[in-house]
Amino acid sequence: MYARALCVCLAAMSVVAAEVIEDCKLNSEKLSSTEQALLKRLAPLKQKRFETTFNNGQDSYTYTFVICGHVLNSSVSSNEGLLQNDTKTSKTTVVGRINDTHIINGTDWILLTYGSGEKYDSHCGYEPRKAKVMISCNKNTLGDGFTMVNEERDKENECFYLFEMDSSVACPIEESHLxxxxxxxxxxxxxxxxxIIGGFLYQRFVVGAKGMEQFPNITFxxxxxxLVADGCDFVCRSQPRSSETAYRGVGDDQLGEEPEERDDHLLPM
Known part of the structure; x- marks a missing residue:
């Protein structure tokens, strides 16, 4: 029963990991073992939504981020993984898509990048938008603190939106070695x-002992x-201990009364 339940749990975990790899399509011809391992580490965060609001002067934007999942719950998907919403005009812009994913990591961080967003209108060389999410190690939370850091747009190419958040999945895996x-x-x-347990059961149910006699080898x-004292005495003493003859003085009180000798029989009759 327990073995069957364990197999079901392992199968479910495998399915979740496979879904993460399937939804987040890496922009590489061949999926390396490192990238695959990183995507599996993100499995607990799959389909979780994170939102933050960023104010830039008079403009205000709300960003919605989903790890390896779609932001919009619509039948026609555009693979949007990070979406920008203008709070004034309600205009939505796809910042990054999950079908163009890059992922790298360090000691205590994972950098997830979504590319192929909607193109800029008048700057950054009209290139597609790109979102970079820095996931830092925090053992106290599964996923929290999603914030917008900055939009790097004052150059002709390689512009990006930078976000950060905390998660325990970015923490190094601690291996316990005994x-x-x-x-x-x-x-x-x-x-x-x-x-102790086996001896107690044997003494109680086989021998029929009671009380302290149930303890195995109680006599020993x-x-x-x-035995320990005798062993220490034997090992630690350099010379055998000789028994000295005890000398006791004889007192007057220890002397018995001697019978009085009479010499009357020596006198001539």
């Missing part, structure tokens, strides 16, 4: 537990202190 000493201690503790453990 030392040889720790393994030996665990094995020893398990063996002691098996010895009672004599253990004396």
């Amino acid at each position: 030392s040889v000493g720790s393994i030996l201690l665990i094995v020893f503790a398990v063996l002691v537990g098996v010895y 453990w009672r004599e253990l202190g004396n």
Whole structure:
């Protein structure tokens, strides 16, 4: 029963990871093992929506970001992964699309880039917009703090929108390695537990012991202190201990009364 449930969970996790790779299409001919591993790390954030508002002078924009998913829930999808909405005019602009995804990482960050957005109107060489989302390590949250940092648009090409957010998926994977000493201690503790529990059950149900007699090898453990003391005495003493003859002075009080000798029988009759 438990094995079947475990298999179902593993299959579900595999499906989620596959969906992330399928929705986020990397802009490369061959998916490297590093990129595939990074997309799998983003699986817990799949389809989650993040929003932030950015004020630029008199202009105000709301940005909606979905990791490896579509922002608009419409039947006709434009692969929009990050959308800009002008709060005054309600005009929407696709900043980045999930079918043009780039992903790299460092020690405690993941940089997710969506390209192929709508083209600029009059600057940046009319190139397509691009969104860069810096996901920084934060072990206290799955995904939070999505904010707009800046729009780099004062150049002729390679313009981009820069965002940042916090997530535990960007944290380095901590691998626990047990030392040889720790393994030996665990094995020893398990063996002691098996010895005590097994011996207790044997003494109780097979031998029929009661009280302290149920403890396995109770006689040996009672004599253990004396055995340890004898062993220390044998190992630690450099010379055998000689028993000195005790000398005790004899006092007058220890002398018994001697019978009085009478010499009357020596006198002539």
